[in-house]
Amino acid sequence: MNRKRSLVLTGMLSGMALAVGMGTLFHARRFRHHAHLRYHPRYREDVTLRDGTRVRLRLIRPEDKRLLAEGMGRLSAESRYHRFHVPKTSLSESELRYLTEVDGINHFALGAVNRRYPREGLGVARFVRIPGEPQVAEAAIAVLDRMQHHGLGRLLFQRLIEAARERGFERLRCEVLATNTPAIRLLTGLAPQTVVRRDGTTVQIEIPVQFPEEASAA
Ligand SMILES: CC(C)(COP(=O)(O)OP(=O)(O)OC[C@H]1O[C@@H](n2cnc3c(N)ncnc32)[C@H](O)[C@@H]1OP(=O)(O)O)[C@@H](O)C(=O)NCCC(=O)NCCS
Numbered sequence: 001m002n003r004k005r006s007l008v009l010t011g012m013l014s015g016m017a018l019a020v021g022m023g024t025l026f027h028a029r030r031f032r033h034h035a036h037l038r039y040h041p042r043y044r045e046d047v048t049l050r051d052g053t054r055v056r057l058r059l060i061r062p063e064d065k066r067l068l069a070e071g072m073g074r075l076s077a078e079s080r081y082h083r084f085h086v087p088k089t090s091l092s093e094s095e096l097r098y099l100t101e102v103d104g105i106n107h108f109a110l111g112a113v114n115r116r117y118p119r120e121g122l123g124v125a126r127f128v129r130i131p132g133e134p135q136v137a138e139a140a141i142a143v144l145d146r147m148q149h150h151g152l153g154r155l156l157f158q159r160l161i162e163a164a165r166e167r168g169f170e171r172l173r174c175e176v177l178a179t180n181t182p183a184i185r186l187l188t189g190l191a192p193q194t195v196v197r198r199d200g201t202t203v204q205i206e207i208p209v210q211f212p213e214e215a216s217a218a
Pocket residue numbers: 078079080082083139140141142143144147148149150151152153154155174175176180181182183185186189
């Protein structure tokens with residue numbers, strides 16, 4: 001994997017952050033023309049997980065910087081490594097800007113918060129359009145360790161696929177460490193005709209998003 005080109009693993013290329021920051025202003029206005037989308041800033045969905053935890057799904061917004069920073073602090077070292085592919089303990093100011101000041105179209109981020117404690121973020125899934133491959137977006141996901149295995153990862157990624165589909169993408173591409181069995185199982189079970197390529201220590205999983213609704217795994 002060429003890490004320099006990865007948009008969701010680091011999301012920290014400063015030029016990129018600047019470009020997306022400027023894009024945010026532009027697209028905030030443009031979003032008015034996307035009022036027909038389900039995954040729009042007004043989207044809210046309340047779901048009860050297998051363990052009874054009630055979560056709210058909503059789009060990530062600029063005010064979520066603290067939520068993301070705290071969530072990063074609550075992730076185990078292993079989960080942080082699986083998400084970012086480098087040992088990483090915290091997010092810088094520019095990383096937080098990049099991860100929260102998104103335009104909702106080319107960079108889309110969906111969060112799950114605890115319904116009882118809405119200032120507690122439980123998981124985030126996002127995708128970023130790949131320059132030069134406009135039909136493809138790079139995707140990533142992280143769920144707090146204590147919330148894993150309750151179906152939240154699958155739920156977030158299913159919604160991510162729907163959001164990518166309604167934005168006209170053809171595929172979501174994920175770079176996953178070859179040792180990350182939970183993520184590989186999750187990502188290869190979501191859609192028909194998912195393509196898996198092994199590349200040294202990483203696995204690239206490409207998920208088609210324009211499949212009929214009924215073909216989506218439950
Ligand atoms: C990968 C990750 C998002 C899965 O989230 P989750 O909420 O635990 O996933 P779910 O509970 O929805 O499980 C979905 C499927 O994933 C697989 N899975 C989840 N945990 C697993 C585990 N420990 N071992 C094997 N498979 C596992 C199973 O196929 C599961 O389906 P099932 O519930 O029908 O058995 C989570 O482990 C995580 O955040 N990891 C750290 C960050 C990361 O690895 N991101 C991916 C790369 S960007």
